[in-house]
Amino acid sequence: MNRTRVVGILGGMGPAAGADFARLFVQACADRMRVLQIPVSDQAFPEHWLAQVPVPDRSTALESPGLGGHQPLEPMLQAMGKLAALGATAVAVACNTAHAWHGALQERFPQLEVLHVAREVAHTLAGRGVKEVGLLATAGTYRAGLYDQALRQAGLQCHIPEPEERERLMHGIYHGVKVGNMALAHDCFAGVAEALARRHGLSTLVLGCTEIPLALGAQRVVAGLDGLDLIDPALLLARALARRAYATAA
Amino acid sequence: MNRTRVVGILGGMGPAAGADFARLFVQACADRMRVLQIPVSDQAFPEHWLAQVPVPDRSTALESPGLGGHQPLEPMLQAMGKLAALGATAVAVACNTAHAWHGALQERFPQLEVLHVAREVAHTLAGRGVKEVGLLATAGTYRAGLYDQALRQAGLQCHIPEPEERERLMHGIYHGVKVGNMALAHDCFAGVAEALARRHGLSTLVLGCTEIPLALGAQRVVAGLDGLDLIDPALLLARALARRAYATAA
Structure with a gap:
């Protein structure tokens, strides 16, 4: 059966x-x-x-x-x-x-x-006709170039936050989600997401750390992030x- | 470490x-x-x-x-x-x-x-000084007397719904939660919970099937169930x- x-x-x-x-x-x-x-x-x-x-x-x-x-x-x-x-x-x-x-x-x-995970995301977004995305991730993921490489191979351009914004993401992950302070995490993630999207005129953001959607993606409407397509790679x-x-x- | x-x-x-x-x-x-x-x-x-x-x-x-x-x-x-x-x-x-x-x-x-699970629930409720509870569960759990026995051994009285109410619970579990229809499930569970609590003047209900809190317990305030203590055995x-x-x- x-x-x-x-x-x-x-x-x-x-x-x-x-x-x-x-x-x-x-x-x-x-x-x-x-x-x-x-x-x-x-x-x-x-x-x-x-x-x-x-x-x-x-x-x-x-x-x-x-x-x-x-x-x-x-x-x-x-x-x-x-x-x-x-x-x-x-x-x-x-x-x-x-x-x-x-x-x-x-x-x-x-x-x-x-x-x-990055190849699955790149494959799906390429299939939807997306050309460029912003990436919210950990320092380790940026350093390893995980999404950069997979997205480039699928023909997509990948924009990443400034160094101090990347530190703010790490702060939200380690002092927010990983210890249960979701309000702090949400502040960190939403602030960086908004700035990154505005800087490059992006409509799609990849939430490239499993901890980020736990604070950001669960509530589908995020203040200041209206109209942005938030991609949860875990999904x-x-x-x-x-x-x-x-x-x-x- | x-x-x-x-x-x-x-x-x-x-x-x-x-x-x-x-x-x-x-x-x-x-x-x-x-x-x-x-x-x-x-x-x-x-x-x-x-x-x-x-x-x-x-x-x-x-x-x-x-x-x-x-x-x-x-x-x-x-x-x-x-x-x-x-x-x-x-x-x-x-x-x-x-x-x-x-x-x-x-x-x-x-x-x-x-x-x-029933012994953990009975032990915890006895520790809180609870004397009687209502039980929402599956036909199998009622038939096996799982909670009845554990609660009685801990000195608590256990009230169960009428036969047609028990069928309504099964309907909510099998045609609600198990197939993703949470609205139907919520209607079934909340209706039986309210009737059972009112009939016996209960302030504590045990949600004795893991599917029930998925539709009922997640939202802490349930219409008509204000003031009732809903116990999630899984928790x-x-x-x-x-x-x-x-x-x-x-």
């Missing part, structure tokens, strides 16, 4: 974002069933496992690659191995910055597909994972 | 409730860290695994024990075995009705603690699991 494939979610970076990704995935599965005309029931969802494991800070590791660049990789490899043992055929990593290690994860586990990644889970059920 | 223990969540019953339980658990861990004066960071959360596996309908199995009473148990045992192999020392089952098989699960895996179970995870970190 249930012809879906087992999939995995590598989370814990942070744990709130991982749990939110599981919610988005469940919603994406229900949407997928409606498209495939499969009646929605508990038993029609694919088996999926959320691994929430402690992983050293990704941005810090990317700032000092000599000292700690390998540190986040080891626990991610261990959790990925356990997801593979559980039968996962595809895994989504619920953290943008962690995709700096995407190549190493995919190379070690050739038997499963490790989805790439697109969740939909991509649901497509993999139902690939054999169509 | 991180002296927490690995814990597991057995979900998929339904998947939306399982994902929501992971969110509640992450929040409960942050609260626990504040109590224990551990600085909240991604790395200070306990390793935890959410298993979302297809499990045959629990209420249906309890309605016809001869034909299908064993059916939900097998996939639950398999998932529990995998959680044990992942190192889980305690597991919460994110479904009230599934607790009808609690004894069988605990017996098969004596090396880990399977938490019992109390998530806190109990967080206490287990941090038991060795205090």
